[in-house]
Amino acid sequence: MNLSAIFTKLIAVEFKKSRHKHSFLLIVIALVLNYFYLFHGNPPDQQAWYHTFYAMPLINTLILSILMAVLASQSVDMEHRGLMWNLLSTLEDRASIYLGKLLYGFIHLSWFCLLQMVMVILMGIKLGYDGNIPFSVIGSTFLAELVSGMIVYQLQCLLSLFFPSQFAALSIGFGGTLAGFFLAYVSTTAWTPWSVLLSLSPIGMDYQRSSRTVTLFLHQITLSEILTALLYLVSIFLLGLYIFTKTEKRELNISACRDKASRSVHSGLPVELIKLKRNPIWIPFLLIPLISAVIGTFNFTQNQDVLQNTWADLWTQQSLFLGIFFLAPLVGILCSLLWRMEHQGSNWNLILTVAPPAKLVRDKYLTAVIFSSTSILWIALIYLCTGKIILRLPGAVPGLFWFRMISAAFCLAAITAVQSMLSMIFRSFAVPIALAFVGSFAGLWLTLKGAYYAIPYSMLIYGMGSSSITGAVNVPVLLASCCFYILGSIICSIVFLKRSDVRTHV
Structure with missing residues (x-):
């Protein structure tokens, strides 16, 4: 059998393994998010083509990185089941x-x-963009996305192989995406694999602080930027090839050396906490809010000509990325981890013989709520320490801050209920997390349209005060919407477990 036939066979195997995992649906969703960001509500101007191709690397540093992380997790996760590898x-x-x-x-x-x-070409023609279609810019952007996407995909495959539990690989991917997105604003140098796309952008931007005007121009990609991207691409490929071929599975799994038996029968911990006892789920709950706070604090100090030196503006900067993009997927990671054990082998048959569906759903939901509520306290602590100790902001903390924290905890409880239900229904670890990202983008759009009460993800942005901590809060609507999603998701989860055939989960 020749090489092409072997690759064709292996690609066919990968696609068969990904059946019913909706990988191409994820691509469609990513395209829809691109459409809304690039074209919806953005009237064309004289630099419309440049605006579009400047914004594409910006939004795809987030969307494309997450898409590649989810696809890599789906591709490698199968090998961690049983003795598949x-x-x-x-x-x-x-x-x-x-x-x-x-x-x-x-x-x-x-x-x-x-x-x-x-x-982009069809929408540019439909909207009547000035000038000819910039095919050279289209080609450069296409190649930049291919190279940067494969860099992230290879890296995520490597992380997914290292960690049998995909929460670690996806958490690192989310943290890297956030850090890469931030560093790309500081410098065009690709300091991380996640910031390669913006470094290869064919459109540059010049901002004049005095007049607050923005000018877009063709950016000549330098040889050093190309070599940096190729260095990432080749080095990660070679490292992945070496590890995939030279390391035994038992040697690679980080948790393989920790085979000490758990005293689960005699432990005072609840069952769901026992399952998480050796999973460092607390790490992403600590690091991602911290990374977001560092980014927000840097933006706050560097933009004092636009922002005011107040507690309110500090909060909007620290909570902006966290509330809009990353807090909900973080809860999605936790919920997927909690339901992962039930989706393996014949555990559904076993667990439902000893635990009623209502208790199973309740215990997992409460466990996730405890973690999400603790993360709110951690976010508040970071904010207070930054303002009082590091920046020494004048005045007192806004009186609405603690009310906002309580509102955020309620909204996270609603998101937790929805994500727990999705993680129970979908066997894939990564799909519910991808849906949390989609929900976050949809929540941002609904919040801008004033329909913050429509879904839990928009309620989080509204309740957390990521756009304005001092704004009014419609408490009855917020509580009613939270209660609706919490009760509705829990009831649907219980009914699903009672009426679905557990053999379909094996």
Whole structure:
């Protein structure tokens, strides 16, 4: 069998493994998010083409990075189930398996980039953009997204192989995306793999602080920027190829050396907390809010000509990315982790023989609520320490701050209920997390339209005060919407468990 036939077979295997995981639906969702960000409510001007291709790398530093992380997690997660990795390596060469996974990601990435460029061209013609279609810019952006997307995909495959529990790989991916997005604003140098896309952007921006005007121009990509991207691409590929082919599964799993039995029968911890006892889920709940706070504090100190040196403006900067993009997916990671054990082997059959559906749903929900509520306290502590100790802001903390924290806790409880239900329904670890990102983008759009009460993700942005901590809060509507989603999701989860055939989960 020749090399092309082997790769064709392995790609077919990867696509068969991804059946019913809705990978191409994720691409469609990413394209819809691109459409709303690039075209919805943005009237064209004389630099419309430049505005579009300047904004594309910006939004796709978030969307494309998350899409590649989810696809990599789906592709590698299967090998962590049972003895799949050991079995596959007896049937095919491990290097071929690894290359098959990369081609699987490359096909999805190519489809996304191609459809995105077609969408941009058609929308530019429909909206009547001035000037000819900039095919050179389109080609540069297409190649930049292919290279940066494959860098992130390869890295996420490597992380997903390292960590049997995908929460660690996805948490690192989310933290890296947030850090890369921030560093790209500070410098065009690709300091992290997640900031390569913006460094390869063919459109540059010049901002004049005195007149507050923005000018877009063609950016000549330097040789050093190209070499940096290629260095990331090749080095991560070689590292991944070496680890995939030279390391045994038991040697690679970070948790493999920790086989000490748990005293679960005699432990005073609740059952769901026992399951999390050796999973460092607290790490992303500590680091991602901290990264967001560092980014917000830096923006706050660097933009004092626009912002005021007040507690209110500090909060909007620290909570902006967290409330809009990352807090809900963080809860999604926790919920997927809590339901992961039930989705493995025949655990559904076992657990439902000893625990009624109502108790199972309740225990997982309460466990997730405890973690999310603790994260709110951590976010508040970071905010207070930054304002009082580091920046020494004048005046007192706004009186509405603690009310906002209580509102955020209620909204997170509603998001937790929805994400717990999604994680119970979908066997894939990553799909509910991707849906949390989609919900966050939809929540931002609904909040801007004034329909903050429509979904829990928009309620979080509204209740947390990410846009304005001093604004009025419609308490009855907020509480009614939270209660509706909490009770509705819990009831739907219980009914689903009672009426669905557990054999479909095996």
